[in-house]
Amino acid sequence: MKRLSLNVVLGGAIIGTVVVGAVLGAVWTPYDPLKIDFVGRLAPPGASHWLGTDEFGRDVLSRLMAAAATSMLISLSTVAAAGLLGTAVGLVSGYLRGWTDRILMAFNDALLAFPAILLALGLLTVAGANSYGIIVALGLAYTPSVARIVRGTVLSLREREFVEASRVMGNSELYTVLRHILPNCVGPMIVLATSMFGWVLLAESALSFLGLGVPPPAPTWGNMLAASRPFIAQAVWLAIFPGFCISLTLLGINLLGDALRDRLDPRMRGAS
Amino acid sequence: MTDIVSSGALLDVEALSLSVAATGTEVVRGVSFAVAPGEIVGIVGESGSGKTLAVRSIMALQPPAIRRTAGTIRFEGRDLAGLSAKELRDLRGGRIGMVFQEPMTSLNPSMTIGRQLEEGLAVHQRTLSADGRRALVLDMLRRVGIADPDGALAAYPHQFSGGMRQRIMLASVMLLQPALLIADEPTTALDAVVQRDVLELMVGLTRAHGTAVLMISHDLSMVARYTDRIIVMRRGEIVEQGRSDELLRAPQHPYTRALLSAMPRRLPARPIPPAATPIIEVRDLVVEYGGRRGLFRKEAGKRALHGLSLSIMPREVVALVGGSGSGKTTLGRAIAGLLPSSGGTIRYAGRPIGAGGPGWAVYRRNCQMVFQDPYSSLDPRMTIGALVGEALRTVPAMGRGEKADRVAEVLSEVGLAGPFADRYPHELSGGQRQRVAIARAVVRRPAFVIADEPVSALDVTVRAQVLELFADLQARHGFSCLFISHDLGVVEQIADRVVVMQDGRIVEQGDRDTVFDHPSHAYTRRLLSAIPALAPTGEGGVRLKWRFDDVAPEPVPS
Structure with a gap:
């Protein structure tokens, strides 16, 4: 019980801070995140600019706050989209088996064979490089791995006797899947979703790097990190602070994810 | 019994206590027993009685979370606590062999039977040449009733049934001629007829080599049939031990009596009110498992039920x-x-x-x-x-x-x-x-x-x-x-x-x-020969009567 509450407290504190920062950043920032000031460019962290300024003299703290909302939105939507679609495909494929399974999985494996980032690149050129395009592209790119994992879990669950017991009771197939199989997939799904959250944050920065992320000057943690590369020797804070934000958010999400998984699993509830 | 303990016991466990290291919970408390050379001893207890832990600690194979807190284990006069890791390894396999419960997982699925059997010989008898090892392995496979030993050498475990695998496991242990064989629920995963065959093979083989056996089981009647002495364990303690027939005839401890009275026995036949229509009527039921059907091939299905009728x-x-x-x-x-079903009808209430x-x-x-x-x-x-x-x-x-x-x-x-x-x-x-x-x-x-x-x-x-x-x-x-x-x-x-x-x-x-x-069918008689009929004795115990004991064991399929 003690470890569980520690996870909740720590993860909650971190995510709470990030969320407050994001909400605040949407209405107020210390400086205008887009205001260019060539006189004060690459200023180190100090009294007036707490986290310094970037190559265009923009305030880093303001940009981080403004970016928080965009980055969180992109990551959450992407994970949700990939999670929903992948779970649906995995459930259908794993439960029905046979030809449905083979066709779906052949398609799925073909997609898995491409690196997710390459897939996203291709999709982005079709969908257009903006936040929605990124969500659609990354969401589709990560769907196959979710589908694979859910299918595997379903395959083992459907052989369990409680699924058979449900059929003997006269429950419909759909009811059996929703009532008995889906809830038992939640554990692996949460683990996957929390790690996927991190992949998406990083993939977004990689896309920015390739010029297909959220277009500048709008800030995201990813494109800030990407833009800091040429100045890493002169202005190391440009890379450190966005990187720190990404890592901290990941830590928070993982802690909360673990706590959520344990909370949803009756076997873990009340265990020491 | 004391004479066995004092003089020349092969294995002497004294006041052994085991605890869970993290919490200090005692799982085995002050257990003492001895096994004489060539003796067959059964340890009986229900799940959680600590029987497996106690026996595994003899080979120092208890899980790492379990600590030995007190007591000594002497094997052939040597205290096992004083042995180095190397000496322990020589003991394991070489002097003490072990047969596990689950024949489906105790053999390595990716190694041929031949290589697995040779492995132990290669480790423990280095002087033996490859041909010598092969001859020994073939001889032992023949003795455990494998019909085609030469073929078996190149075969993989999945090609054998559970009973056959347990025979192979037994062969791999007995190859090294250990002084003590530990069998942890060796036949629990097998069905009654196969269980009897494997146990009889085990007893015959160990008697021939003079190997002592320590057999763990939850099945009192089965243990009683094959052992000289029985140790009854409950919640980490020994509650009773004694000669098998005496323990069964006149159990002293209430728990032993409870175990005996829990053994199923026949109740008087009940009258079934006559009815016009059966509730379930199965006629000529055929079930076939479909073969795999790929794009280009179609394998034949397997018929699992051949036209059964039952009401x-x-x-x-x-x-x-x-x-x-x-x-x-x-x-x-x-x-x-x-x-x-692929054929036949099932009727419910007509x-x-x-x-x-x-x-x-x-x-x-x-x-x-x-x-x-x-x-x-x-x-x-x-x-x-x-x-x-x-x-x-x-x-x-x-x-x-x-x-x-x-x-x-x-x-x-x-x-x-x-x-x-x-x-x-x-x-x-x-x-x-x-x-x-x-x-x-x-x-x-x-x-x-x-x-x-x-x-x-x-x-x-x-x-x-x-x-x-x-x-x-x-x-x-x-x-x-x-x-x-x-x-x-x-x-x-x-x-x-x-x-x-x-x-x-x-x-x-x-x-x-x-x-x-x-019973009119030979198979029924073979099934029945594997379970005892109980006759209560006056002293709160039972006498086991083995039915159709003369039935020949199942012929080994080739």
């Missing part, structure tokens, strides 16, 4: 017995509608049923099932109340309050009244879980229940209680039952009629007393 009268308990692979579970699942047909919904409501494994048949994410209540979900014309009342009523009938309704399956013991599974099956007041090995996963004393509950519910609600089991002892206690299956065919059926006392 079950109202209020009757019909037991379906047979070894593993006999098709008894397939038959149960086909009758339950979980498997499509009307044919088929998935989606007019009689189907009625049949589905009236035919329920209890599964074998209580750990897998309950959804871990639902409370007990929800699990039992779910069975009422599709019952039309039953109000919410009515359903709740029925659930509470049934839960109290199975002895899980009150707070249990809000608990989750993982908070319950195996026996309690099986009570939940039974409650779920009877909550609709079905006319017919299929019970697929409902007690085979349970401990002896728990099994007796669950059987009693089941019989009690059956008498009260009067449902008919198809009771599938490989355990003839259980069947003898609960069945009105017995149907014996072998290789997808019914070889014999009749009322219980006739089948048990005057």
